[in-house]
Amino acid sequence: MTRPPLNRHLAEFGTTIFAEMSQLAARTGAINLGQGFPDTDGPEEIREAAVRALRDGRGNQYPPGTGVPELRAAIADHQRDRYGIDLDPDTEVLVTAGATEAIAASLLALVAPGDEVIALEPYYDSYAACIAMAGGTRVPVTLRPHDGAYGLDLDELRAAVTDRTRLILLNTPHNPTGTVLTRAELTAVAELAIERDLLVVTDEVYEHLVFDDAEHLPIASLPGMRERTVTIGSAGKTFSFTGWKVGWITASPELTSAVRSAKQFLTYVSSGPFQYAIAEALRLPAAYYDTLRAEHAAKRDLLSEGLAQAGFAVYKPAGTYFVTTDIRPLGAEDGFAFCRSLPERAGVVAIPNAVFYDHREAGAPFVRFAFCKKTEVLEEAVSRLKHLS
Numbered sequence: 001m002t003r004p005p006l007n008r009h010l011a012e013f014g015t016t017i018f019a020e021m022s023q024l025a026a027r028t029g030a031i032n033l034g035q036g037f038p039d040t041d042g043p044e045e046i047r048e049a050a051v052r053a054l055r056d057g058r059g060n061q062y063p064p065g066t067g068v069p070e071l072r073a074a075i076a077d078h079q080r081d082r083y084g085i086d087l088d089p090d091t092e093v094l095v096t097a098g099a100t101e102a103i104a105a106s107l108l109a110l111v112a113p114g115d116e117v118i119a120l121e122p123y124y125d126s127y128a129a130c131i132a133m134a135g136g137t138r139v140p141v142t143l144r145p146h147d148g149a150y151g152l153d154l155d156e157l158r159a160a161v162t163d164r165t166r167l168i169l170l171n172t173p174h175n176p177t178g179t180v181l182t183r184a185e186l187t188a189v190a191e192l193a194i195e196r197d198l199l200v201v202t203d204e205v206y207e208h209l210v211f212d213d214a215e216h217l218p219i220a221s222l223p224g225m226r227e228r229t230v231t232i233g234s235a236g237k238t239f240s241f242t243g244w245k246v247g248w249i250t251a252s253p254e255l256t257s258a259v260r261s262a263k264q265f266l267t268y269v270s271s272g273p274f275q276y277a278i279a280e281a282l283r284l285p286a287a288y289y290d291t292l293r294a295e296h297a298a299k300r301d302l303l304s305e306g307l308a309q310a311g312f313a314v315y316k317p318a319g320t321y322f323v324t325t326d327i328r329p330l331g332a333e334d335g336f337a338f339c340r341s342l343p344e345r346a347g348v349v350a351i352p353n354a355v356f357y358d359h360r361e362a363g364a365p366f367v368r369f370a371f372c373k374k375t376e377v378l379e380e381a382v383s384r385l386k387h388l389s
Contacts (some may be wrong), residue, residue: 016125017355021339030343031381033303033369034351036175036322040374042240043284050244050277059272065264067095067248071275074282075233075248083221091253094260097270098245099205099234104130105263106201106230106249107169111136115166120152122356122363124175124203136166140358143177145366148315150177150324154188161192167199168192173206173216176356176368177324178317180214190222199255200225205234205247206320208289211297214318220250227252230259235278237321238292240372244274296321296371299378303371306382311389312367321372324353328365330388335367347384 018035025032041047053059059068066072072089079085087093096102103126111117113135119127121140131138141157143150157168168189172181181189193200200219207216220229230251236242249259300316304323308314313326332338335352343349353366371378 017351021349021351024340024343025349028343028347030347030349031373031377031384032349033371033373033381034339034349036237036370036372037242038240038372039377040240043281043288046239046241046277046281046284049280050274053273053276058276059274061272062269063095063272063275065269066090066260067093068272068275068279070279071095071246071248071282074279075250078282079218079231079250083218085218085221085226085250087250088253092250092256094249094251094256094263095271095275096247096249096263097267098236099203099232099247100126101245101263101266101270102232102234102247102249102259103127103201103203104133105259105266106232107131107134107136109258109262110199110201110230110255111166114164116162116164117167117169118157118160118165119169120171120174121358122176122353123169123171125355127169127171128358131169137164138358139165142357142359142362143174143179145315145324145326149318150174150179150315152179152181152185154185157189158192161196161198165196165198167201170200170202170219172202172204173210173214173317173319175206175320176322176351176353177315178320178322180210180216180319183215183217186217186219187222190219190225193228194224198228200229201232202229203232205232205237207233208238208292209296209321210319211293211300212318216319227254230255235281238289239278239281241274241278244271244278246271246274246278299371299373299375302375303369303378303382306378306385307369309389310382310385321370323369323371325367325369326365327367333365335364339367346388348381 021034072093076087076089107130111134115136121142234247311330315324339352351368354360354363357363
């Protein structure tokens, strides 16, 4: 008798490209602009808040399953003050082990075998894995490049909805393309969700990293969406403490309860002392967020200009801390081969966008670089990449 595959739900998912490229960076001594984590820590006062919590014995044992009250209150205040969304911190906020667990718990709770989930392609790799673990079927709707930016085809989105569609999985600001969905686009998505009675799970972890005239608008703030939307947030990208793994969902009591039912059997609880620190972080003054955006906008411009000078076609992002490029002007078409050779050729590591696609051919010539690094690191990377041209 032939034994079935050990990981039948996840047979298509092997070691992530991030692990491969990070190992390549370590082996070659290349600058790692592949994985999206900062190379500096966040505010010193927030780090000290974590130390203080540890010393005071807060969070050293199991915290409450929904998250410590101080953090849930801070999350509710943040959503109210920034977006006008009123939440009950006791029934409409759930703290998770980063956004990754929030995504997993939401999809495991809300998707049943046979349900279809629409996701904007290219997408963060855990989306596909979590849909598969839930027994759902992913239906990609592709963001396509045009005039230096990526856009959502609303007709394609509408056509993707069937009688089996359960939910739409959004990500805005969008990783890896840097797209920030507009008010008009989100309104159209909301109208479609209401018309077809769909749930929406929206990953908004880059909410504070929007540039120029872009505006981050939570879809939950639109009419009729409050009761059908699960919003995912995270401290890692906003406060540069990605290793603390503090994320959250906000939703109606019914949806929050459903997600909690799955979350409690994943990590149960996590990040005890760090939850108290992030509660303080969320109460930092507006100047902190202004500085964060300004610093990252400058780094975006530095890297984007350097990549253009090196011969890449550059899609300048409106949000996140990633730049997508087209390698065809450099005479290449295979992003995997290009990224695997780049450390030896130029001493820099990037990520092939094709890993974020079901339709691999659509992403084949595109490569993603992260700019959440020190300015001097980006300057050195730009200097090395000049040799490509």
